[in-house]
Amino acid sequence: MLALQRERHRDAEQVRGARVLHCLHAELAGLLRRPLEARDPRHGHHRPDDCGFVLLKTADRFFTELGEDRAQQIRAISLDMGPGYAKSARANAPQAVIAIDPFDVAKAGSDALDEVRRAYWNELRQTGDQDAARRFKGARWALMKRPENLTDTETLALKRLRAAGGEVWRAYTLKEALRAIFQPGLSIDDVDVLLERFISRARRSRLQPFVRLAATIARHRDGILAAIALGVTNARAEALNNKVGLIVRRAYGFHSPHAALALIMLACGPVDLRLPHELHPHP
Numbered sequence: 001m002l003a004l005q006r007e008r009h010r011d012a013e014q015v016r017g018a019r020v021l022h023c024l025h026a027e028l029a030g031l032l033r034r035p036l037e038a039r040d041p042r043h044g045h046h047r048p049d050d051c052g053f054v055l056l057k058t059a060d061r062f063f064t065e066l067g068e069d070r071a072q073q074i075r076a077i078s079l080d081m082g083p084g085y086a087k088s089a090r091a092n093a094p095q096a097v098i099a100i101d102p103f104d105v106a107k108a109g110s111d112a113l114d115e116v117r118r119a120y121w122n123e124l125r126q127t128g129d130q131d132a133a134r135r136f137k138g139a140r141w142a143l144m145k146r147p148e149n150l151t152d153t154e155t156l157a158l159k160r161l162r163a164a165g166g167e168v169w170r171a172y173t174l175k176e177a178l179r180a181i182f183q184p185g186l187s188i189d190d191v192d193v194l195l196e197r198f199i200s201r202a203r204r205s206r207l208q209p210f211v212r213l214a215a216t217i218a219r220h221r222d223g224i225l226a227a228i229a230l231g232v233t234n235a236r237a238e239a240l241n242n243k244v245g246l247i248v249r250r251a252y253g254f255h256s257p258h259a260a261l262a263l264i265m266l267a268c269g270p271v272d273l274r275l276p277h278e279l280h281p282h283p
Contacts, residue, residue, distance in 0.1 A: 059088035078232040080104040081220050100223035101234040102182040108216065109178035110144055112209035116171040117143060143172050146179075167207060174202055174210050182228075191228050195221060243268055 063071050074096040079085045081104055089098060117140065124133035139161060142154040150158065161169055181194045195217065202214035217224070227233070244264055254260040 056084040056088050059085050060092070063088065063092035076230050076232055078227065078234050080234065081108065081216055097226050097230070098223045099227035099230055099232045100220045102224065102227055103233065103235070103238070105217065105224055106179045106182055108213055109175040112213045113143060113171045113175040115209040116207055117168055120168050170205060171207055171210065174205060188225055188228050192225055195224065240268060
């Protein structure tokens with residue numbers, strides 16, 4: 001697989017920079033242009049039971065507005081591990097390399113840890129030990145934050161969890177092992193080896209959230225390595241998406257998607273949806 005990976009990315013330096021069309025996050029195009037109405041049940045396009053369907057349609061509309069000629073020029077697309085965007089990208093830009101955003105992979109590890117944590121917390125509640133359940137609930141941030149960002153109280157809580165051992169501590173070590181894979185300075189060969197070790201370890205962990213995560217990472221392994229080789233990320237789109245989410249939460253809902261769009265454009269606009277190579281042309 002490594003040989004195939006190197007062959008696929010032998011022109012990585014040519015693709016890097018302006019020639020990498022780091023495709024605008026489909027959420028960005030879908031949310032900040034007229035597809036907001038697709039989220040409105042009154043328009044008949046919303047399927048609340050199928051998030052992947054909504055993402056697929058949003059991405060398809062993005063490629064429709066982009067146009068076939070420009071879609072065929074895309075060399076690399078940075079995505080998360082959800083199925084909707086990838087399906088649309090492969091259908092509309094089959095020549096592009098799919099790169100899985102490392103931040104999304106690391107976040108999936110945190111989500112798996114939180115699932116293990118919640119299951120253990122519920123077990124404590126069901127046993128009737130409310131004091132222990134309350135203390136353990138307060139240790140959430142000690143588990144979720146980076147070790148270097150812990151307060152003194154959180155550091156002490158983490159030490160207690162380490163001494164206690166068990167499923168929660170094993171889940172924490174897996175989360176940190178996955179996060180460490182994407183630290184700066186590692187080569188693509190290093191990342192490939194570390195991914196293989198993580199997948200093997202997670203599969204043998206008997207922690208179902210991490211067993212599922214191992215299967216997901218194994219499916220997207222080529223895309224993860226592609227992101228490392230090309231150096232592409234969803235960071236800018238994710239930052240804007242967080243701002244949009246905050247605007248919606250602060251408003252406690254909107255009467256229509258057009259009202260939401262108006263406030264988003266007021267707070268974040270003007271939003272330029274041109275591709276990077278159009279903003280900074282190179283000879």
